[in-house]
Amino acid sequence: MNDEQWKAAVLSRSSLTQAYLMTGEDRSLRVRIENDNRATLCIKIGVSSLQREEFEYPVPVADARAMVRQAIGNVIEKTRHLIHHHGYLWEVDVYHGAYAGLVVAEVELEQADETPPLPDWVGLEVTADKRYSNASLATSDCFRELCNGPSS
Secondary structure (H helix, E strand, C coil): CCCHHHHHHHEEEEEEEEHHHHHHHHEEEEEEEECCEEEEEEEECCCEEEEECCEEEEEEEHHHHHHHHHHCCEEEEECCCCEEEEEEEEEEEEEEEEHHHCCCEECCCCCCCCCCCCCCCCCCCCCCCHHHHHHHHHCCCCCCHHHCCCCC
């Protein structure tokens, strides 16, 4: 992120805890607890974050907590901030725990070839850098350069 101007535009925020139960070259199984009162299980299939299928199912929070205890690698803790910018919904994730200091902005696209106008506060483009994927963050050693260096 170039600066903290995005904070003034936040519409809502939520606390997320997520853990990976399985990962593979082109798929993953993740459990997420949101605001400690809602939980989902998500299956992602596909090699590109721009073009993959996602299947998400609600699960009881108690079950999700039990699954988090069985996580492979790091449990990801972050606060997600939602921001509208020129007709697009941006998610700004501020990481805690092992990745404290990492801030990543992501925009959901209807089509992979869309090019939304970038807010001034967006920094380094990391879409193609797999180190920034939550699955990589969860299953790899903490990349200190991600936490201490330029963030996007």
